[in-house]
Amino acid sequence: MERRRFPPAIVGMLACLTLFFGVFLFYPVGYMLRGAFFVEGKFTLEFFRLALASPLVRESVATSFWLGVLVTLFTTLLTLPLAHLFTRYRFFGKGLLGALLLVPMIMPPFVGAIGMRQVFGQYGSLNLVLAKLGCMDLARPIDWLGGGGFWGVVILETLNLYPIMFLNVSAAMANVDPTLREAADNLGASPWQVFRTITVPLILPGYFAGAILVFIWAFTDLGTPLIFGLNRVVSVQIFDRVSDVATNPMGFVLVCIVLVLTVVLFLVSRRLVGAKRYEMLARGHTAGAEVVLRGWPAVAAVAGVLLVVCLSLLPHVSVLLQSFAQRWFFTVLPGEMTWQNYEQIFQHPLTVLSIRNSLFYSSLSAGVDLVLGVMIAYLLTRRKIPGAVVLDAVAMLPLALPGLVLAFGYVGGFNWDVAWLNPRNNPIVLLVIAYSVRRLPYIVRSAYAGFQQTSISLEEASLNLGASSLRTLRKITIPLVMANLVAGGVLTFSYAMLEVSDSLILAMRENFYPITKAIYSLMSRIEPNAPSVASALGILGMILLTASLFLASRVLGKRMGQLFRAG
Amino acid sequence: MNVTLQNVSKRFGATRVVENVSLTIEEGELFFLLGPSGCGKTTLLRLLAGFYQPDEGEIFFGERRMNDVPPNRRHTALVFQNYALWPHLSVFENVAYGLDVRGIRGAERETRVREALAVTRMQEYAERSPAQLSGGQQQRVALARALVIRPDVLLLDEPLSNLDAKLRLEMRDEIRRIHQQLRQTMVYVTHDQNEALSLADRIAVMNNGRVQQVGTPRELYREPRNRFVAGFIGEANFVDGTVTGSNGEHLHVRTAVGDLTVAARRRAFHPGQTVTCAVRPESVRADELRNPLSVTVREVAYLGSVEQYVLEMADGSRWKAIESNPYRVRKIGETVTMGVHHKDVILLED
Numbered sequence: 001m002e003r004r005r006f007p008p009a010i011v012g013m014l015a016c017l018t019l020f021f022g023v024f025l026f027y028p029v030g031y032m033l034r035g036a037f038f039v040e041g042k043f044t045l046e047f048f049r050l051a052l053a054s055p056l057v058r059e060s061v062a063t064s065f066w067l068g069v070l071v072t073l074f075t076t077l078l079t080l081p082l083a084h085l086f087t088r089y090r091f092f093g094k095g096l097l098g099a100l101l102l103v104p105m106i107m108p109p110f111v112g113a114i115g116m117r118q119v120f121g122q123y124g125s126l127n128l129v130l131a132k133l134g135c136m137d138l139a140r141p142i143d144w145l146g147g148g149g150f151w152g153v154v155i156l157e158t159l160n161l162y163p164i165m166f167l168n169v170s171a172a173m174a175n176v177d178p179t180l181r182e183a184a185d186n187l188g189a190s191p192w193q194v195f196r197t198i199t200v201p202l203i204l205p206g207y208f209a210g211a212i213l214v215f216i217w218a219f220t221d222l223g224t225p226l227i228f229g230l231n232r233v234v235s236v237q238i239f240d241r242v243s244d245v246a247t248n249p250m251g252f253v254l255v256c257i258v259l260v261l262t263v264v265l266f267l268v269s270r271r272l273v274g275a276k277r278y279e280m281l282a283r284g285h286t287a288g289a290e291v292v293l294r295g296w297p298a299v300a301a302v303a304g305v306l307l308v309v310c311l312s313l314l315p316h317v318s319v320l321l322q323s324f325a326q327r328w329f330f331t332v333l334p335g336e337m338t339w340q341n342y343e344q345i346f347q348h349p350l351t352v353l354s355i356r357n358s359l360f361y362s363s364l365s366a367g368v369d370l371v372l373g374v375m376i377a378y379l380l381t382r383r384k385i386p387g388a389v390v391l392d393a394v395a396m397l398p399l400a401l402p403g404l405v406l407a408f409g410y411v412g413g414f415n416w417d418v419a420w421l422n423p424r425n426n427p428i429v430l431l432v433i434a435y436s437v438r439r440l441p442y443i444v445r446s447a448y449a450g451f452q453q454t455s456i457s458l459e460e461a462s463l464n465l466g467a468s469s470l471r472t473l474r475k476i477t478i479p480l481v482m483a484n485l486v487a488g489g490v491l492t493f494s495y496a497m498l499e500v501s502d503s504l505i506l507a508m509r510e511n512f513y514p515i516t517k518a519i520y521s522l523m524s525r526i527e528p529n530a531p532s533v534a535s536a537l538g539i540l541g542m543i544l545l546t547a548s549l550f551l552a553s554r555v556l557g558k559r560m561g562q563l564f565r566a567g
Numbered sequence: 568m569n570v571t572l573q574n575v576s577k578r579f580g581a582t583r584v585v586e587n588v589s590l591t592i593e594e595g596e597l598f599f600l601l602g603p604s605g606c607g608k609t610t611l612l613r614l615l616a617g618f619y620q621p622d623e624g625e626i627f628f629g630e631r632r633m634n635d636v637p638p639n640r641r642h643t644a645l646v647f648q649n650y651a652l653w654p655h656l657s658v659f660e661n662v663a664y665g666l667d668v669r670g671i672r673g674a675e676r677e678t679r680v681r682e683a684l685a686v687t688r689m690q691e692y693a694e695r696s697p698a699q700l701s702g703g704q705q706q707r708v709a710l711a712r713a714l715v716i717r718p719d720v721l722l723l724d725e726p727l728s729n730l731d732a733k734l735r736l737e738m739r740d741e742i743r744r745i746h747q748q749l750r751q752t753m754v755y756v757t758h759d760q761n762e763a764l765s766l767a768d769r770i771a772v773m774n775n776g777r778v779q780q781v782g783t784p785r786e787l788y789r790e791p792r793n794r795f796v797a798g799f800i801g802e803a804n805f806v807d808g809t810v811t812g813s814n815g816e817h818l819h820v821r822t823a824v825g826d827l828t829v830a831a832r833r834r835a836f837h838p839g840q841t842v843t844c845a846v847r848p849e850s851v852r853a854d855e856l857r858n859p860l861s862v863t864v865r866e867v868a869y870l871g872s873v874e875q876y877v878l879e880m881a882d883g884s885r886w887k888a889i890e891s892n893p894y895r896v897r898k899i900g901e902t903v904t905m906g907v908h909h910k911d912v913i914l915l916e917d
């Protein structure tokens with residue numbers, strides 16, 4: 001066969017991508033691996049032996065692991081009935097309730113933690129109410145967030161992460177051809193048998209995709225344990241090693257443990273599920289696959305969903321209350337309400353700067369992602385390039401790569417004399433790129449879907465009339481996939497706004513703080529109204545994120561869920 | 568098991584999808600529900616399977632009233648239009664499913680699955696996954712999965728509509744063979760009149776939710792009751808007329824294309840009554856001397872085995888005629904005389 005030649009534009013794109021991934025993905029990971037396994041050029045497992053011998057490390061890994069397992073378990077239990085309800089039934093207010101279920105995503109859980117401490121703390125609102133009702137003695141308060149904050153973290157992460165599980169599971173359920181269930185029903189299976197033998201195996205791939213995301217997020221979440229003071233977890237331990245990254249290899253070892261665990265999980269789930277990724281055969285057309293609920297069942301359904309919504313909005317409500325609080329000590333509700341906290345965030349140099357920084361970084365990272373995402377999706381869908389599988393896998397890799405790991409690698413790997421690349425001097429480039437890399441899978445997927453939905457013959461018509469490839473891309477293809485790009489871009493932007501671990505680790509100097517780091521730094525001040533100002537800043541972030549997610553969902557419609565799936 | 572429907576009606580919102588249907592399907596019969604899309608035939612089938620409940624009327628399997636029996640207690644087996652094979656189970660497991668939920672295990676399970684796969688000639692594919700099969704093979708597995716539970720009634724929902732033309736003919740023969748071998752009561756839904764005519768013991772022709780006529784293929788073709796049936800099963804030329812007289816053996820009808828003498832049938836017509844006459848294209852023949860009609864040839868289409876004409880009749884209306892492998896080529900514009908046998912003029916109710 002004749003050897004294919006590629007136009008220079010394609011070669012250029014491939015070179016750019018190789019360089020980008022090489023420097024910002026593989027180099028830092030490789031740097032950490034070297035740091036963890038090599039001493040003066042010699043391979044050693046000594047560090048790992050030391051780490052595993054340390055009770056602190058062992059406890060931290062175990063705690064984080066349990067955190068991940070419990071959060072995954074609870075989100076599953078919460079989500080399965082919800083997804084069943086939303087895919088099989090129609091009831092009053094379904095659209096609105098479905099949207100409300102996704103609201104928890106608009107706030108990183110560590111912001112919610114600030115408010116939750118106020119409500120569920122030992123002298124928080126709940127205990128005060130109970131004391132007033134005479135159910136509890138304030139001298140011996142109930143510790144709702146018991147276990148040194150462990151359960152607080154579990155609750156917050158569950159409430160924050162279940163929407164991701166919900167999107168995955170309900171998409172998987174909706175994808176199961178109703179005639180497959182009918183066939184089982186027809187052959188005599190009871191509803192429970194149908195669920196167990198047909199529905200569960202068929203939704204398993206979708207479920208795993210969501211479960212792994214949830215597990216990894218919970219396992220590596222940094223902000224929430226920090227706020228609750230739960231320090232004996234892997235993420236906080238890694239965070240504490242940032243300052244002595246150059247001298248102490250323990251940070252690398254911890255990161256490697258996280259990395260190995262996530263990679264193993266991904267591989268195991270691929271093994272379990274990947275082989276059974278079912279191409280649905282020809283779909284049946286059954287009218288009325290959704291059963292309409294009326295009367296008491298409808299009331300019960302709505303009440304159940306509302307309960308979940310209310311529970312999951314508790315952190316948001318408490319943050320909102322906190323943000324208006326002048327002072328809030330030993331009272332059920334804040335003693336005095338005020339707008340001052342909001343005024344302050346627009347005056348205080350730290351907060352003003354952080355808002356400006358966040359907007360700037362996020363826009364830049366959305367831009368970087370758009371360029372990279374379009375390139376990758378274009379190469380994958382429209383060009384037969386060698387190593388397409390590899391490119392696809394690399395672009396999806398950040399899903400398995402916790403932000404914590406990447407950021408730590410950047411701090412270690414870019415300790416160079418080049419000022420604009422060293423986060424100790426100027427974190428802008430690395431922050432923007434860290435945000436971009438982490439969200440790249442979403443935008444690639446979004447653009448990929450757009451390209452696939454657009455008939456290639458439209459481009460061929462343009463080429464046929466004499467336009468160059470590049471001109472065709474610019475004039476025909478991109479306008480046609482614009483909706484998907486906008487949605488993906490908005491999503492990248494909004495998640496960059498509220499990215500926690502990257503920001504906490506990489507932004508080291510106050511004038512470069514983004515919003516999340518500013519919130520964290522406010523929390524550690526001793527000024528009495530610091531939590532309130534932090535909350536106000538959190539609310540502002542929520543408003544920004546809500547607006548952008550709303551925009552994205554308008555454009556993407558039901559395909560929104562596809563963006564939150566792994567593998 | 569015989570199946571009886573009494574005055575069954577089903578509505579979806581304001582639309583009446585099935586209206587006042589009464590039918591009896593005999594034990595061992597291959598019974599067809601035939602009609603255009605949207606006529607209610609699939610709804611009727613799903614009423615039998617129990618996926619829908621009738622708003623009015625009653626459904627009996629044998630003596631047992633089935634109205635409130637859920638689908639999984641009906642012991643029917645439905646072959647879905649898209650086959651609905653479970654992609655996570657092998658062919659064997661798909662077929663065994665109905666036995667598994669009935670608690671049939673061990674050797675009997677094994678034998679019955681093998682038997683069902685043998686009947687549908689799919690023995691060698693037992694360990695494959697459905698995705699590895701062609702459309703025709705998937706169809707056979709769906710059939711085996713339904714047969715293995717020895718259902719009271721086997722329901723088939725347009726089972727051949729997703730197959731290409733050649734496979735469709737092949738599977739048609741298969742279904743006939745299986746029916747003759749097992750004498751299983753089957754209700755078969757289709758919009759394809761050829762499928763129905765070639766396979767059915769009896770057919771119910773449906774339109775707009777109502778049963779238009781029930782009969783054997785021959786009855787439906789030879790003696791359609793109304794315009795819809797005459798036009799849906801085969802083709803027909805229609806002309807309105809008035810009965811002018813009868814002599815017991817024959818009726819005389821005056822129509823715009825000429826006077827017709829019609830062989831009298833079971834139904835009585837009296838002089839002065841207005842009727843619609845239907846004539847099949849192949850009944851309009853050059854070698855037939857009865858009922859001579861003067862016509863002008865307007866279009867000729869050569870189709871190999873037959874030659875098809877569009878004829879202009881005395882009143883200017885156009886009829887279709889088919890001549891089997893003619894020796895003589897007719898030219899456009901030629902005026903000829905064609906005849907129709909007394910028995911080939913069908914008098915309709917509407």
